Amino acid sequence: GGHFLSLSASRVVMQTEHITYQRARTRVAMEGNKEVRKQEKLKKKRLSEIERCHVYEKLACKHFIAHPLIALKFWATDIFRTAFSLYSAELLYLDSGRKVVDYFASNRTFADMFRRYVMPETDNQFLKIIIWLEILLYLLLLLGCARATWCLLTTNGQVLWLSIMSFVALFLVISLAGGYARMRLPIEPFIIILGLYGYIAQCKKTPVPR
Numbered sequence: 646g647g648h649f650l651s652l653s654a655s656r657v658v659m660q661t662e663h664i665t666y667q668r669a670r671t672r673v674a675m676e677g678n679k680e681v682r683k684q685e686k687l688k689k690k691r692l693s694e695i696e697r698c699h700v701y702e703k704l705a706c707k708h709f710i711a712h713p714l715i716a717l718k719f720w721a722t723d724i725f726r727t728a729f730s731l732y733s734a735e736l737l738y739l740d741s742g743r744k745v746v747d748y749f750a751s752n753r754t755f756a757d758m759f760r761r762y763v764m765p766e767t768d769n770q771f772l773k774i775i776i777w778l779e780i781l782l783y784l785l786l787l788l789g790c791a792r793a794t795w796c797l798l799t800t801n802g803q804v805l806w807l808s809i810m811s812f813v814a815l816f817l818v819i820s821l822a823g824g825y826a827r828m829r830l831p832i833e834p835f836i837i838i839l840g841l842y843g844y845i846a847q848c849k850k851t852p853v854p855r
Contacts, residue, residue, distance in 0.1 A: 646702030650677055653822035654705040656719050657712050673708070677701050724817050726824030731762055731783070733776045734826060740767050789840030796846045809835050 650673055659669035680700050685692050692700070709716040738744070765776050797806035813832045820828040829836075 646698035646700065646705060647677070649705040649822045650674075650701040653716070653719060653723075654708040657708045657715050660715050660719075661712055673704070677704055680704055720821035723821050723824035726758065727820035727826070727828045728817055729783075730824065730826035731776065731779050732826045733772075733779050734762070736772055736775065737761075737765055737767060740769055740772055786836060786840040789843035790836060792843030792847050793839040794843075796843065809839065 651670055655670040655673045656666060658664070658673055659666050662669065662672075664672075677700065680703075681692055681697055684696070684700055762776055762780060765773055767773060794806060797803065813835055816829060816832045
């Protein structure tokens with residue numbers, strides 16, 4: 646609940662109230678604390694962690710329901726970032742001296758997200774090579790996944806493909822209030838297996854046994 650409130654609902658407020666993300670985050674935090682105190686007064690006891698989580702969740706949902714299209718836009722952005730962000734972003738962050746990046750700026754576009762890695766702001770040439778190498782390897786992995794998808798869908802492997810992609814989609818969807826590469830770690834093995842499957846099938850020109 647607190648995660649959705651501070652990282653997702655706050656951006657809805659930011660967009661609708663035309664204020665900065667930090668100011669919106671402070672505002673929803675105050676709303677959450679006020680609601681918690683209200684519930685504690687009604688129940689005459691201090692709320693447990695899970696009860697506080699439910700309060701924050703309800704408050705976040707209130708903002709989502711009030712502005713569903715804006716909420717969906719931010720969710721889609723975060724899911725996209727989870728799917729395509731690089732692990733080397735952490736190295737880039739450390740190299741910059743832990744410079745804060747305003748990931749949630751209202752004027753940040755998809756082009757800005759790609760530019761951060763394709764044209765990294767660093768003088769460290771070795772780090773640039775690492776970043777570009779990761780982009781290349783991940784691109785090759787995704788191409789392998791695309792080939793594997795074609796093989797499975799055209800050789801009675803639809804159930805297997807659906808089982809794998811349902812699990813992958815689950816972990817991507819629940820990242821709708823985050824958007825970091827590390828959030829796809831649980832599904833990374835499946836992506837690697839699918840990618841290798843695709844290249845093996847391509848080399849053999851026929852789908853490999855399942």
